[in-house]
Amino acid sequence: MARYKAIDTSPRFLAVDLEKQLLPGSFEHAVNHLLDHEFDLTLFDSRYRNDQSGASAYPPGMLLKVILCAYAQGVVSSRGIERLCREHVTFIALSGDAAPHFTTLAAFVSSLDAEFAQLFAQVLYLCNRQGLIGREMFAIDGVKLPSNASKAKSGTRADFAHQADKLEAAARKMLARHRENDRLPVEPDLAEISRQRAESLKREAAELRQWLADHPQDRKGSKGTIRKSNRTDPESAKMATGKGVIQGYTGVAAVDAKHQIIIEAQAHGTGSEQELLLPVVRATQAQSTPETLYTADAGYHSEANLKGLANEKINALIADNGMRQRDERFKDQGKHKAKPEPLYDKAHPKKTAQCYRPQDFTLDPETGICTCPAGKQLYRNGTNCIHNGHLATKYSGTQRDCLPCEQRDKCLRTPEKTKVRQVAFFRGKAGTTEESHSDRMKRAIDSEEGKARYGRRFATVEPVFGNLRHNKRLDRFTLRGRKKVDTQWKLYCLVHNIEKLAHHGYGQ
Numbered sequence: 011m012a013r014y015k016a017i018d019t020s021p022r023f024l025a026v027d028l029e030k031q032l033l034p035g036s037f038e039h040a041v042n043h044l045l046d047h048e049f050d051l052t053l054f055d056s057r058y059r060n061d062q063s064g065a066s067a068y069p070p071g072m073l074l075k076v077i078l079c080a081y082a083q084g085v086v087s088s089r090g091i092e093r094l095c096r097e098h099v100t101f102i103a104l105s106g107d108a109a110p111h112f113t114t115l116a117a118f119v120s121s122l123d124a125e126f127a128q129l130f131a132q133v134l135y136l137c138n139r140q141g142l143i144g145r146e147m148f149a150i151d152g153v154k155l156p157s158n159a160s161k162a163k164s165g166t167r168a169d170f171a172h173q174a175d176k177l178e179a180a181a182r183k184m185l186a187r188h189r190e191n192d193r194l195p196v197e198p199d200l201a202e203i204s205r206q207r208a209e210s211l212k213r214e215a216a217e218l219r220q221w222l223a224d225h226p227q228d229r230k231g232s233k234g235t236i237r238k239s240n241r242t243d244p245e246s247a248k249m250a251t252g253k254g255v256i257q258g259y260t261g262v263a264a265v266d267a268k269h270q271i272i273i274e275a276q277a278h279g280t281g282s283e284q285e286l287l288l289p290v291v292r293a294t295q296a297q298s299t300p301e302t303l304y305t306a307d308a309g310y311h312s313e314a315n316l317k318g319l320a321n322e323k324i325n326a327l328i329a330d331n332g333m334r335q336r337d338e339r340f341k342d343q344g345k346h347k348a349k350p351e352p353l354y355d356k357a358h359p360k361k362t363a364q365c366y367r368p369q370d371f372t373l374d375p376e377t378g379i380c381t382c383p384a385g386k387q388l389y390r391n392g393t394n395c396i397h398n399g400h401l402a403t404k405y406s407g408t409q410r411d412c413l414p415c416e417q418r419d420k421c422l423r424t425p426e427k428t429k430v431r432q433v434a435f436f437r438g439k440a441g442t443t444e445e446s447h448s449d450r451m452k453r454a455i456d457s458e459e460g461k462a463r464y465g466r467r468f469a470t471v472e473p474v475f476g477n478l479r480h481n482k483r484l485d486r487f488t489l490r491g492r493k494k495v496d497t498q499w500k501l502y503c504l505v506h507n508i509e510k511l512a513h514h515g516y517g518q
Contacts, residue, residue: 144268
């Protein structure tokens with residue numbers, strides 16, 4: 011019988027040259043070379059006051075190495091990163107077998123702010139030096155991700171006051187019932203559980219009252235409306251997504267079209283993308299040229315945004331909700347849509363029209379005569395009516411035709427209350443001779459050149475989010491507060507940019 015050598019897959023002592031574990035061409039090798047030879051890390055020196063006394067600190071470069079490489083593998087937990095530094099040979103090589111404690115890693119990540127903005131700028135400088143930034147087009151898009159906050163603890167001040175009243179009332183009832191049961195032979199364990207539950211309700215109500223005292227005003231939205239607050243993370247927001255409502259942040263990125271380098275990254279506690287366009291555009295002005303084209307999808311389209319871009323003379327193509335309906339290339343897109351998944355599709359099913367719609371009425375453009383589906387003529391009762399800024403011609407049926415009509419149930423929503431049917435035909439915008447910014451943008455994006463240039467947006471920015479969401483397993487933010495979440499979002503974007511450097515031969 012053949013004999014084989016025994017293979018021990020977990021030797022206790024192994025002579026390993028740690029530096030040679032970082033293979034040239036790999037992401038880890040690029041990070042190691044970058045932080046050892048390119049980054050200026052003296053900006054971290056002001057954190058420490060241990061020149062004369064105190065224990066030595068872990069080098070910030072080493073902490074950044076293990077954090078960036080862990081994020082690249084989808085490991086965000088500080089305990090998970092500590093485990094990698096003890097057990098994974100690549101991370102042992104990056105940390106020099108130092109094995110920092112998870113509290114050190116967590117405190118370092120949560121305290122990154124101004125220093126990290128400078129690190130992000132240094133990576134962009136290296137990308138530009140390597141010729142990876144073209145500045146021909148910047149594509150802007152965002153992704154909504156849940157944060158480390160409970161959606162159940164979100165609401166307005168009125169909501170929280172109502173919850174506190176309910177909790178206090180429940181605690182009072184429970185304590186009253188507890189006093190009544192004191193005279194009865196109740197089991198001690200049940201009595202203690204009841205008392206603890208009442209104390210818990212009172213404590214939660216007290217926390218609500220304290221929060222209301224600390225926050226005397228509701229959050230205000232961009233248009234002055236009340237925005238819901240969250241008691242675990244006040245800067246996060248409730249946001250509607252394709253898979254339901256989440257409590258979290260929107261991560262926005264501006265991506266260069268040449269090699270998909272992320273030029274700017276920001277995280278905001280709002281689901282309104284319209285608010286985020288101009289701040290991101292202004293933050294990228296240092297990287298752009300007068301010829302740089304900015305592109306964004308319909309979520310960023312608004313008259314105010316287009317006016318702001320025009321006033322700042324920024325070349326942009328921002329889609330609107332009707333762009334694809336006007337584009338003949340998408341005329342057959344409906345047949346490619348799969349049946350919606352009932353577990354994830356939160357949209358309300360479309361209802362078929364129960365009543366006749368305006369298109370069911372016939373209007374003769376020459377004579378101006380309107381005929382209803384029953385063949386009766388309607389009389390014109392308004393020629394230049396204005397509705398929501400649009401000119402319309404209104405028609406109304408007569409009582410002698412509508413009251414005895416057999417199709418009243420199909421024509422009127424409430425035939426028992428409404429006597430006659432009215433219908434309006436719109437002819438365009440009213441009271442304006444000047445072309446709006448939205449009209450100019452529609453004309454620009456519908457042109458052949460506009461279609462070709464805007465068509466590059468999807469292939470520029472969507473693969474970046476695919477890399478971050480799928481390859482790097484970014485499915486939620488683990489920190490609280492906009493500054494910390496913004497830093498975590500920039501960390502992931504920094505990982506993406508360094509990966510691009512490594513793929514293009516940097517650090518080999």
